[in-house]
Structure formats: structure tokens, C-alpha cells
Amino acid sequence: MKLIGSAASPYVRKVRVVMAEKRLDYQFAIEDVWSADTAIASSNPLGKVPCLVMEGGEAMFDSRVIVEYLDTMSPVGKLIPQQSRERAEVKTWEALADGVMDAGVLLRLEATWPHRAEGERSQAWMDRQRGKVMAGIAAMAKGLGDKPFCSGIHLSLSDISVGCALGWIEFRFPEIDWRGSYANLAKLQDKLMLRPSFSETKP
Incomplete structure (x- = not known):
């Protein structure tokens, strides 16, 4: 592949x-x-x-x-549950994380795309996308609570999705201090970064 x-x-x-x-x-x-x-x-x-x-x-x-x-390609480290309710929970976490990334990408493009003149950039649009990013991160923190992982006690696609979203926000928008606001997300992210899958793919 x-x-x-x-x-x-x-x-x-x-x-x-x-x-x-x-x-x-x-x-x-x-x-x-x-x-x-x-x-x-x-x-x-x-x-x-x-x-x-x-x-x-x-x-x-x-x-x-x-x-x-x-x-589905390997039984090693199953990341998406088969049961319908648990599966829907994991996929909802993924949708939340992807939504944060979608808004972040739109915010970054509006602010930095070289083919748009400075006067053509919309501050209202950027504020709207930033609001989605912040609301999404807050929802992640609330959903995680004091659990060791987003969807219970084992690593799943929920955590991978959240970890990639937070890592990208930290990379592209260092001024957004989500670590200072949400200690539980910071703890999860630090734990994920101990895994080679995360440390070796850091942007």
C-alpha cells in the first residue's frame, strides 16, 4: 500500500x-x-x-x-468497536476531532492563503472558525472527564483522533493555550506522545 x-x-x-x-x-x-x-x-x-x-x-x-x-486488516490493537453503541461513540469522537481540524484549517487558510489580498480576508469568518475550534476543544475536555482514555480504559480511534487534532492545533496555533485550560487533555496528549506511533509522526 x-x-x-x-x-x-x-x-x-x-x-x-x-x-x-x-x-x-x-x-x-x-x-x-x-x-x-x-x-x-x-x-x-x-x-x-x-x-x-x-x-x-x-x-x-x-x-x-x-x-x-x-x-479491519489486522486483529492487532482493535481501534473501532463492533458493538453499535460503542462504535457510534468512537465515531462521534472522531467526528468531533475532525470538526476541530476542519475549522482550524479554514481559519488558517483564511489568514494565510497567499492568493487572497489582505483586504479580502474576513475577520468575522476567522472568528467563527476559531470559535468552533475552542468549542470543540471544550467538548473534548468535558467528554474525557477523568477517564484514562476518551472511550473508556483502552486506546481507541477516539484518542488517536483527539491526539492528532490537539497536536495540530498546538503546531499551527501555539497561541491557543488549551493545555493551560484543560489539564485532562494535556495529560492525555502527554500519554499519547509516549507511544512511537505519535512521537514518530509529530508535525
């Missing part, structure tokens, strides 16, 4: 962490989708990463689709 992506993308990192936790072999191909000569469209017509290219050449995209598929 070949994973096409960016080392800085939190969505790509989520897939890479799952690959490591599941002990799956793959080739990591760096691709800058913003470059004029990017070839990502030949694998993903949406021009986005991550994109997983299978041995037969067929491609799979969207991190949520990819990680769900990867979890």
Missing part, C-alpha cells in the same frame, strides 16, 4: 498513527497538494490527502474511510 500525504496534515497523521498501531507496512509518499505540479488528482479527483493507493492501483480517500478499512 502507498499512503499519499503531507507530514504536517493532521488527517494524514491520523492514518499514519493507525497504520503504526496496527503494525501495517506501507510506503509514505509526500505530496504538496498546493503545488502547481501536484499529481494528487490522478489518485484523488478531489485533490486532497490522505489518499491510500492499493496494490491494484485503486485509491481510497478521506481519513475516516481509510482508518475504518485499516482497522
Whole structure:
């Protein structure tokens, strides 16, 4: 398998962490989708990463689709429960974390995209996206509470998703002091960073 992506993308990192936790072999191909000569469209017509290219050449995209598929490939370290209620809980955590990343990406693009003149940037739009990021982080902290992991006592896709979101916010928006506001999230993140899957994929 070949994973096409960016080392800085939190969505790509989520897939890479799952690959490591599941002990799956793959080739990591760096691709800058913003470059004029990017070839990502030949694998993903949406021009986005991550994109997983299978041995037969067929491609799979969207991190949520990819990680769900990867979890079925090996019985090692099951990350998504089979039971419907527990499964829905984990997928909801993933949706929350992805939503924080979605808002963060929109905020960053509005603030930094070089093809938009300074006067064209919308402060109201940026404030709205920042509000979603902050609300999402607060919801993560409330949902985690005093549990050792987001969905109980074992590592799951919930924690991987949250860890990748928080790591990216810390990387791209160091001025957002979520650690100072939510000690339980900081404790979880520090615990995740002790795992090679996280420490070796830090953006």
C-alpha cells in the first residue's frame, strides 16, 4: 500500500498513527497538494490527502474511510468497536476531532492563503472558525472527564483522533493555550506522545 500525504496534515497523521498501531507496512509518499505540479488528482479527483493507493492501483480517500478499512486488516490493537453503541461513540469522537481540524484549517487558510489580498480576508469568518475550534476543544475536555482514555480504559480511534487534532492545533496555533485550560487533555496528549506511533509522526 502507498499512503499519499503531507507530514504536517493532521488527517494524514491520523492514518499514519493507525497504520503504526496496527503494525501495517506501507510506503509514505509526500505530496504538496498546493503545488502547481501536484499529481494528487490522478489518485484523488478531489485533490486532497490522505489518499491510500492499493496494490491494484485503486485509491481510497478521506481519513475516516481509510482508518475504518485499516482497522479491519489486522486483529492487532482493535481501534473501532463492533458493538453499535460503542462504535457510534468512537465515531462521534472522531467526528468531533475532525470538526476541530476542519475549522482550524479554514481559519488558517483564511489568514494565510497567499492568493487572497489582505483586504479580502474576513475577520468575522476567522472568528467563527476559531470559535468552533475552542468549542470543540471544550467538548473534548468535558467528554474525557477523568477517564484514562476518551472511550473508556483502552486506546481507541477516539484518542488517536483527539491526539492528532490537539497536536495540530498546538503546531499551527501555539497561541491557543488549551493545555493551560484543560489539564485532562494535556495529560492525555502527554500519554499519547509516549507511544512511537505519535512521537514518530509529530508535525
